Amino acid sequence: MRDVVPKLSRPLAYTTVMTTLDRLFKKGLLDRHKSDRAFLYSPHLSRQEWERQCAGSLVAGFLSGPSPSRELLLSCLLDAVGEHDARLLDELEKKIRCRRKELIRQGQP
Amino acid sequence: MTLPYLLRMVCLCLASFFVLNAVAALLVRISCKSAIRFAESRAPGTAARFLLALRILPFALAILFVGGLCVPSYLWLEPAATAERVGLLSVVLGLLGALTWSVSVARTAHSLASSLRHNRLCRLVGEEIRVPGESSSLVIVENDAPLLALSGLIRPRLLISSGVLHALSSEELDTALAHEQAHRRSRDNAKRFLLLLAPDIFPFVRPLRTLERAWSKFAEWAADDQAAGGDANRAVSLAAALVHVARMGSAPRLPFLSTSLLACDRDLSARVNRLLQASPIAPARFAPTQARLRTISLLLGAGVAALLLAPSALPLVHELLELFLH
Numbered sequence: 001m002r003d004v005v006p007k008l009s010r011p012l013a014y015t016t017v018m019t020t021l022d023r024l025f026k027k028g029l030l031d032r033h034k035s036d037r038a039f040l041y042s043p044h045l046s047r048q049e050w051e052r053q054c055a056g057s058l059v060a061g062f063l064s065g066p067s068p069s070r071e072l073l074l075s076c077l078l079d080a081v082g083e084h085d086a087r088l089l090d091e092l093e094k095k096i097r098c099r100r101k102e103l104i105r106q107g108q109p
Numbered sequence: 110m111t112l113p114y115l116l117r118m119v120c121l122c123l124a125s126f127f128v129l130n131a132v133a134a135l136l137v138r139i140s141c142k143s144a145i146r147f148a149e150s151r152a153p154g155t156a157a158r159f160l161l162a163l164r165i166l167p168f169a170l171a172i173l174f175v176g177g178l179c180v181p182s183y184l185w186l187e188p189a190a191t192a193e194r195v196g197l198l199s200v201v202l203g204l205l206g207a208l209t210w211s212v213s214v215a216r217t218a219h220s221l222a223s224s225l226r227h228n229r230l231c232r233l234v235g236e237e238i239r240v241p242g243e244s245s246s247l248v249i250v251e252n253d254a255p256l257l258a259l260s261g262l263i264r265p266r267l268l269i270s271s272g273v274l275h276a277l278s279s280e281e282l283d284t285a286l287a288h289e290q291a292h293r294r295s296r297d298n299a300k301r302f303l304l305l306l307a308p309d310i311f312p313f314v315r316p317l318r319t320l321e322r323a324w325s326k327f328a329e330w331a332a333d334d335q336a337a338g339g340d341a342n343r344a345v346s347l348a349a350a351l352v353h354v355a356r357m358g359s360a361p362r363l364p365f366l367s368t369s370l371l372a373c374d375r376d377l378s379a380r381v382n383r384l385l386q387a388s389p390i391a392p393a394r395f396a397p398t399q400a401r402l403r404t405i406s407l408l409l410g411a412g413v414a415a416l417l418l419a420p421s422a423l424p425l426v427h428e429l430l431e432l433f434l435h
Contacts, residue, residue, distance in 0.1 A: 052338075072299050092352050092381045099385045 001038065111194050117181050121430055123206030124199050126178050130209070133167030134310040134317060145323045153330035154295075160408075161300055164317055166306035173413060174346045182427040184271040201435060205312070212312040217305040221262065224364040228261050231268050249274065255357035260367035263296045265298050268367075273354060281350035284336050284343050285370055292368040293333035297328050301366050326376055328368070333380060348384040351377060 005017055024030045032041045044069050045053065062073040140245075144163055148156035228248075235250035246266055250256060253272035259265045267289055277285060292298070304324075309315040337344035351371065354360075360371050370375065 021240060088378060089352055089356055092348070092378065095350050095353065095385055097383070099341075099348075103341055105343065 001041075004041075113185070113188055116179070117193060117195060118187075120199060120203035121193060122175045122179050123204075123291035123435070124202035124433070125206075125211070125420065127202050127206035129174050130167050130171040130308060131310050132362050133170050134401040137163055137167055137320070138310065138316045140417050141317075141319055144320070146416055148323065148327065152239055153327045153334060157295075157324055157331050158264070160320055160327060161303075164324065165303055165307050165318045172241040177413070178350060178422065178426045182423040182430065185423060186427040208312045209308045211401075213308040217302065220305055220365045221302075224261055224366040225362050227367075228266055228268075231260070231266070235268075237266075253357070254361045255354045255359075255371065256352060256361055256369075257285055257289065257297065258363055258369040259292050259365050262298050262366050265293055265367075272357060276349050276357060280342075281353065285336075285354070286352040287336035287343075288332050288347060288370060289368070291332035293330065294335070295331065295369050298334075298366050300324075300328075301368075305365065325372060329372055329376065329380065331382065333384060337352055337384060344384040348381045350364060351381055351384075381403075414431070 001014065001018060003019070004021065005012070008017070021030060021032075021039075025032050029044055030041045031044050032039045034040075041052075055077065059073070063070055071102060144160065148160050151159065231250055233247050235247050235248045237248050239246050248266050248268050250268060250270050252270040254270050255273060256270035257273050258268045258269055260268050267286065269286075273285075274282070304321055309317045333344075333347060336347050354371055355377055360369055363369055
């Protein structure tokens with residue numbers, strides 16, 4: 001609690017922070033254990049796991065809908081994946097070119 | 110249910126196999142995350158070997174127990190030519206054991222057959238050439254698909270499409286082929302065969318797939334390191350080959366008993382970034398961790414052998430089995 005309060009963007013009452021953390025713990029988003037007289041809170045999921053879970057539930061929501069919304073989602077996903085793949089490959093090629101130039105500068109043609 | 114002598118033994122063996130395999134596999138599944146984290150801190154080759162050993166461990170333990178203790182104790186201590194009642198639980202577990210085995214064997218046979226079919230088809234439509242100094246032959250298939258793979262179990266063949274041959278420069282092609290040769294030297298297709306044969310916890314559920322995927326990733330990384338051989342230029346050539354092949358589109362679906370240059374498409378970025386890092390990773394010759402792993406395996410083997418040879422082991426196992434049977 002002592003660590004959380006000073007890091008907030010705006011000042012909040014100690015009890016408000018305590019209630020919020022307690023609610024997040026009860027919702028299963030935080031883990032906590034007692035150390036002396038204080039509670040130590042830690043995230044239940046890593047950022048990656050949390051984002052994966054959010055994306056999964058969003059996609060599952062769309063897929064459980066009527067057929068047109070399913071097709072729309074799949075078509076959007078395919079477009080996005082295609083664009084992402086091309087961008088990713090461009091970035092990787094750029095990195096390869098940079099590394100090649102670096103090796104030539106170091107005298108390893 | 111009353112069963113004759115031999116059928117009782119079969120039921121007992123299958124039930125013991127199912128219980129032991131399921132319990133050990135469950136323990137492995139629980140420790141899966143920690144095991145993968147531990148593997149990530151090791152060299153890719155060591156990590157791949159460790160994860161494969163962990164995946165096979167439940168199957169190996171169950172086979173060792175059944176073959177080394179169940180069968181000898183039954184044959185030695187169970188009076189022959191008697192029919193005995195067998196408990197319902199034993200029969201159900203025996204049936205589950207039989208189902209587990211059948212599913213594994215069927216899966217393996219299906220993969221073997223599709224691998225043979227695929228190789229035969231590639232040889233029929235392609236041109237097979239011998240590569241000097243290499244034991245496996247190279248099959249060139251007239252196709253634009255991004256195909257560069259090592260396929261087959263006993264005599265794996267290198268399959269390459271003419272599209273890939275034309276798309277890659279000679280350095281890129283050399284490192285890409287070296288990557289596949291590294292898979293051949295590591296016998297990765299034989300390891301895939303073992304993965305198919307080793308059953309999971311239950312017949313149709315595969316929670317240990319997480320370990321298999323992690324093994325596959327580290328096997329690819331180890332082959333990348335071997336192909337680069339600690340040379341920065343070779344590492345860059347291999348990275349360029351990976352990107353060029355990825356640009357050709359999605360890889361064709363290959364049988365399970367094969368390794369492809371772009372086996373884990375999702376891992377492409379991580380693989381390229383590894384290859385481009387400042388000091389390329391040289392493949393480990395014989396790391397101390399490997400020596401430690403070998404020592405642990407030897408000690409484990411010696412422990413199991415001592416247990417099998419102990420005079421009181423077989424009667425004890427027989428008593429336990431009797432309890433289990435009824």
